[in-house]
Amino acid sequence: MKHPEAAAGFVADSAKSSWHDQALWGVRTKRDAAVSAIPEWEELREQGARIKAWSLAHLDDLLVQFEAQCQQNGIVVHWAADGPEHNRIVHGILAKHRVKKLVKSKSMLTEECGLNEHLEAQGMEVIDTDLGERIVQLRHEPPSHIVLPAIHLQKEEIAETFHKTMGTPADMTDETELTRAARKDLRERFLQAEAGVTGVNFAVADKGIVVVCTNEGNADLGAGLPRLHIACMGIEKIIPKFDHLSVFTRLLARSATGQPITVYTSHFHKPKPGGEMHVVIVDNGRSALLGRKDFRRSLGCIRCGACMNTCPIYRRSGGHSYMATVPGPIGSTLAPSKDPKTHDSLPFASTLCGSCTDVCPVKIDLHQQLLAWRGELVKMGYGDRKKIRSMKLAGKVLSSPTLYKLAGIGARIALRGPRFVLPSEAKKWLTNRDLPPVPAESFRARYRRHQK
Amino acid sequence: MRVGLFIPCYVDQFFPSAGMATVELLENHGCDVAFPEAQTCCGQPMANAGCSGDAAAAARHFVDTFSGYDYVVSPSGSCVAMVKHQYPKIVGNAASSVVSKTYEICEFLLDVVKVTQLQASCSKLVAIQMACHGTRELRLATGSERPALPTFSKPRQLLEMVDGMQLVELQRPDECCGFGGLFSIDEVDVSCAMGDDKLSDFQQARAELVVSTDMSCLMHLGGLSSRQDRGLKFAHIAEVLNGDWA
Ligand code: SF4
Numbered sequence: 001m002k003h004p005e006a007a008a009g010f011v012a013d014s015a016k017s018s019w020h021d022q023a024l025w026g027v028r029t030k031r032d033a034a035v036s037a038i039p040e041w042e043e044l045r046e047q048g049a050r051i052k053a054w055s056l057a058h059l060d061d062l063l064v065q066f067e068a069q070c071q072q073n074g075i076v077v078h079w080a081a082d083g084p085e086h087n088r089i090v091h092g093i094l095a096k097h098r099v100k101k102l103v104k105s106k107s108m109l110t111e112e113c114g115l116n117e118h119l120e121a122q123g124m125e126v127i128d129t130d131l132g133e134r135i136v137q138l139r140h141e142p143p144s145h146i147v148l149p150a151i152h153l154q155k156e157e158i159a160e161t162f163h164k165t166m167g168t169p170a171d172m173t174d175e176t177e178l179t180r181a182a183r184k185d186l187r188e189r190f191l192q193a194e195a196g197v198t199g200v201n202f203a204v205a206d207k208g209i210v211v212v213c214t215n216e217g218n219a220d221l222g223a224g225l226p227r228l229h230i231a232c233m234g235i236e237k238i239i240p241k242f243d244h245l246s247v248f249t250r251l252l253a254r255s256a257t258g259q260p261i262t263v264y265t266s267h268f269h270k271p272k273p274g275g276e277m278h279v280v281i282v283d284n285g286r287s288a289l290l291g292r293k294d295f296r297r298s299l300g301c302i303r304c305g306a307c308m309n310t311c312p313i314y315r316r317s318g319g320h321s322y323m324a325t326v327p328g329p330i331g332s333t334l335a336p337s338k339d340p341k342t343h344d345s346l347p348f349a350s351t352l353c354g355s356c357t358d359v360c361p362v363k364i365d366l367h368q369q370l371l372a373w374r375g376e377l378v379k380m381g382y383g384d385r386k387k388i389r390s391m392k393l394a395g396k397v398l399s400s401p402t403l404y405k406l407a408g409i410g411a412r413i414a415l416r417g418p419r420f421v422l423p424s425e426a427k428k429w430l431t432n433r434d435l436p437p438v439p440a441e442s443f444r445a446r447y448r449r450h451q452k
Numbered sequence: 453m454r455v456g457l458f459i460p461c462y463v464d465q466f467f468p469s470a471g472m473a474t475v476e477l478l479e480n481h482g483c484d485v486a487f488p489e490a491q492t493c494c495g496q497p498m499a500n501a502g503c504s505g506d507a508a509a510a511a512r513h514f515v516d517t518f519s520g521y522d523y524v525v526s527p528s529g530s531c532v533a534m535v536k537h538q539y540p541k542i543v544g545n546a547a548s549s550v551v552s553k554t555y556e557i558c559e560f561l562l563d564v565v566k567v568t569q570l571q572a573s574c575s576k577l578v579a580i581q582m583a584c585h586g587t588r589e590l591r592l593a594t595g596s597e598r599p600a601l602p603t604f605s606k607p608r609q610l611l612e613m614v615d616g617m618q619l620v621e622l623q624r625p626d627e628c629c630g631f632g633g634l635f636s637i638d639e640v641d642v643s644c645a646m647g648d649d650k651l652s653d654f655q656q657a658r659a660e661l662v663v664s665t666d667m668s669c670l671m672h673l674g675g676l677s678s679r680q681d682r683g684l685k686f687a688h689i690a691e692v693l694n695g696d697w698a
Contacts, residue, residue, distance in 0.1 A: 008641040017645065025624070032599050041600035310597065312628045316645050349639060351632025351646075352500065354588035358597035371538075374502030383502060428637045432644045433675030436466045443464040443471035447487050450475065 002345035007317035016154070021315040023151060028309045030258025031359070038254070048251050049363035051244050052300030055236075056290060062205040062238045063281065069208025070279055073270040080282045083113035089280050090115060090197065090230055091122060097228050097276075099124065099194040105212070105219035106130040107199025108146050108303060109232050109282060112325045115197070126197075127189045129218040131182055138165045144319030146326055147256050147305035152318050186218070196222030200233035200279075201302070202248055206241045209269045210279060213252060213262040220266050227275040231268065235286050236299040248302060251361035255304040289337050294372040298333050300362045307356035307366055313349055322346060329356035333369040336377060344382035347373035455483045456521030458514075458554075460528045460667070461493040467667045469696065470688035474527040474557055477694045481565050483525075491517050496534040499542065500633050508542045515539070519549040525560045527690050529586030529665045532556040537589055556590055557690055558606045558665055572695030573615035576685070579659035580607055580619065581650070581673065582626040583666035592665065596626050607665055610693055620657035627653075631672035647676045654684060661697060663689045 011017045035041050055062060067077045078093075080086035086109075094102065102119070104110065104126055116126045116137075128137045132149035136142065138161050143149030150158065159173040168181045198219045202211040210231050212219045223229040239245065253259040271277035290296050308314045308328030319327040324335040324343060332346035347370040356366040377383045429435065455478055459471045478485045495510030514535065518524045526532050535554045539547035561567045586592040586607075593605035611617050630636065630646025637643075650673060654662055662684055664670050670686040677684045687697060 004639045004641070007639060011641045011645050014645070018649070021649070032596065036599035039600055042598065312630065312646050313639070313642050316642050347502075348635070349642075351584065351628050351630060351635045351643075353584035353628035353632070355584075355595070355597055355628070358588055358595050371500065374500065375504045376502075378502035425637050428640050429675070431640060432679060433647075433672065434678040435675060436671055439466065439468050441468060443459050443468040444487075444489070446468045446472055447475065450472065 001323070003317070003321055003323075003349040004345065006321035006323060007313070007349070010318040010321055011316055017316050017318070019154065020152060020318055024309045024315045027148070027257060028306075028359075031255055031306060031309065032258075034254040034258040034260065038250075044247060044251060045361055045363050047247050048302075048361055049300065051239060051247060052302075052362050053297070055238050055240055056296060056299055058240070059235060059238060059290065062240055063235060066203055066205040066208060066238055067281075069206065071208075073208045074277070075208065075270060076276065076278045078278060078280045080280055080284070082284045083282070086113045086232065086280055086282045086284070087115050087118040090232065091119060091124075093228070093230055093278055094119070094124060094195055095122075097195065099228065101125045101127070101189070101193050102195040102197060102226075103127050103129050103190055103193040103218075103222040104197040105199065105214060105222050106133055106149070107197070107232055108326060109199060109234050110197065111143065113232075113282065113284065115232070127186070127193070129186055129190070129216075129222055130214070131179065131216060131218075134182060134186065135161060138162075142320070142325075144327065145305060145308055146303050147308075152320065190221045190225055193222070193226050195226050195228040195230065196224075197230045197232065198223050200231050200237050201252070202239050202245060203233055203237045203279075204242050204245060205238055207269075209242075209267050211245060211249075211265065211267050213249070213265050215257075215259075215263045217264045220264055223266075223268060224272070227272075228278075229268070229271070229275065230278045230280065232280045232282065234282050234284070236301075252302055252304050255302075255306040255359065255361040285338050289334075292337065294376075295333060295337060295369055297364050298330060298366075298369060300364055301330050301334075302362055304361055306359040306361065310355045310359045311350075312353065312355070313351070317349070322349070329366040329370065330364070333366060333373060336373050340377055340380055340382055344377050347371075347377065348383070453483055454522045455485050456518045456524045457485055457487045458491060458494070458518065458524055458526040458528075458531065459487065460526065460531050462671065463527065463667050466671065467688065469691060470527055470667055473688065473690040473694040473696055474525070477557070477561070477690055478525065478565075480571070480694075481561065481567060483565065486521070488517050494531040494534045495542075496531060496538075497633055499534065499538050504542045507538075511535075511539050511543045512546065515543065515546055515550050518554075522553065523560065523564065524550055524554040525557055526554070527557045527665070527688055528667065529556045529583050529590050529592060530668060533585040533589035556586060556592065556665060558586075558592060558610055559590065561610060561693075562606050567610070567613070570610070570613040570693055570695075572613075572693055573698045574617055574661075574692055574695075576661040576697060577618050577620050577659050578611065578692070579622060579654045579657055579662050580605075580611070580625070580689075581629060581654075581662050581664035581669050582607070583664050583669050584626070584628050586665045587626050593626070596624075607663075607689055611663070611689070614692060614695075620654075620659045622653045622657055624653060629669045629673055631669050633668070636672055643672070644676060647673055651677055651680075651682055651684065655682065659684065661685045661687060661692075663687050663692050665689055 135150040144152040162168040200210045314328040335343035495507035499507035630643040674686040
């Protein structure tokens with residue numbers, strides 16, 4: 001299935017789709033309010049973009065520096081070329097410590113690598129501890145948003161899931177009560193866990209520390225209670241200096257939810273006394289992306305989710321319609337670099353309205369990348385062949401004034417005639433829309449009269 | 453000042469009044485307007501479909517047709533954005549003879565002609581459909597995404613020069629209408645859902661007439677509105693500035 005069909009399914013339930021649109025527009029509105037309180041916002045974005053660009057250009061050195069600093073702090077560093085290697089490494093560390101139960105805070109990287117499935121297949125119990133992630137885990141669904149993983153669900157649906165899996169009363173639909181029930185269940189699991197896996201928001205090269213931002217404090221409990229903490233990160237999470245961190249913490253929470261800062265911004269410097277801390281650094285296609293001029297800036301993403309909240313398509317089609325780990329505009333530019341065949345409809349799931357580019361806190365040229373991907377995909381032989389043939393024809397017609405005039409006359413006649421003679425494109429247009437009435441004269445004809 | 457007028461292909465065929473209003477506006481403000489008959493299309497449909505090679509043929513033709521004029525003006529922000537932002541990528545240096553002198557009609561009137569008053573009136577309640585490429589590529593107005601910047605809007609500034617102008621306020625003033633060229637066909641369901649939401653926004657604001665810098669948005673919105681008998685009217689901003697909606 002491609003994006004248009006998956007999207008049609010979500011849009012068909014117009015009440016739900018419009019609720020989803022409103023919910024995310026609400027987040028976008030909060031972001032706007034937070035941004036308007038910072039007069040220097042556009043300069044801050046520029047700074048963020050520059051630090052990211054510099055970091056990506058010096059990634060090799062920064063990673064080596066980060067590794068050395070971590071080791072000095074007593075953190076064990078591992079390198080993984082791809083998802084399977086990442087999963088093997090994490091499993092190896094857990095197995096060495098005979099871990100059976102672990103807790104995990106939000107990490108899109110482990111989602112991308114399929115870590116949960118890998119560990120569960122080897123008999124380990126993995127509990128996602130971010131509330132949204134826990135909800136989708138209980139439903140055996142992937143997250144539909146990178147910051148708000150369960151945003152596609154209404155509270156009645158969550159109540160039903162909790163009723164089935166945790167035995168809460170069937171009619172308990174109050175958000176606060178549902179949250180309390182989840183917290184009570186999770187507390188037990190935190191206490192039983194023998195290891196905690198977290199993601200990484202920022203890896204500070206000059207200090208060898210990792211920074212994790214959450215609103216629920218679940219990463220802190222997960223990293224702090226068990227003896228073993230494993231932090232998993234993509235190579236692009238590096239920032240050069242500790243001094244740069246505040247630029248990003250200011251940008252991140254405001255862009256994500258309109259908060260001035262995340263509730264917990266935790267810096268992990270070293271293992272706790274008597275414990276162990278590991279960092280797994282993963283490539284999984286990132287260095288290849290770094291080599292692609294038109295697309296490398298997408299590696300600067302700080303995963304704030306603002307481009308999803310603002311995207312008029314994402315808001316109406318839902319995150320699952322993208323069928324990629326990361327949905328929305330940034331997902332639509334990241335996914336084709338890994339698997340162009342599967343994801344060839346994503347760069348076309350956009351009107352190129354440009355709103356994503358203007359909200360992005362690190363100024364990634366998202367809609368330009370989507371446009372560039374369209375060209376790449378056509379070159380690679382993906383995309384709709386029929387459409388490409390008609391574009392070739394259009395190219396010929398539009399570079400020849402005579403053919404163009406003939407085509408114009410043809411279109412005007414065709415649109416006056418019966419509908420069944422129209423090409424399938426026009427029929428699709430006409431399912432919900434009328435065509436404008438065909439005027440008696442074209443502009444050209446009127447202009448000629450005007451000149452006389 | 454010799455102005456070469458570029459009229460997008462669908463405006464030529466379907467919306468001749470938008471084109472004529474542009475001609476009259478420019479002439480009434482002292483411009484020497486020429487419509488080169490050899491023009492075709494800017495090539496945006498091909499570029500957006502990923503066929504930049506085919507778009508390049510149309511782009512080269514555009515450059516040949518228009519490079520001799522002092523200015524190139526068009527009543528379409530989207531085509532102008534194509535020329536200014538995509539031509540340098542698809543035809544390289546060849547684009548330089550048109551890129552810096554191509555203008556969307558509103559920015560041309562304000563920034564080059566320096567219009568300060570208009571001979572026009574309008575009796576309708578008007579909503580502005582801010583076309584995306586006008587807002588976010590040509591920066592005809594401050595986008596809602598950038599609230600820390602000073603607020604301005606060139607279309608609004610011009611409309612406010614029209615006698616009796618009553619502008620209504622939308623809940624989402626610059627949300628995309630869902631047209632997006634081929635998107636309106638490829639993703640017909642999402643496209644129409646977006647359009648319906650815009651129509652509802654116009655109606656909650658009690659608008660009677662919707663104006664835009666791009667007829668393409670209005671072709672989509674007008675098509676939805678007419679199918680649902682919503683009773684809204686649609687016009688290119690040049691028609692209103694020219695006094696066609698008195
Ligand atoms: S691309 Fe930009 S806006 Fe989108 S999630 Fe990443 S940082 Fe946020």
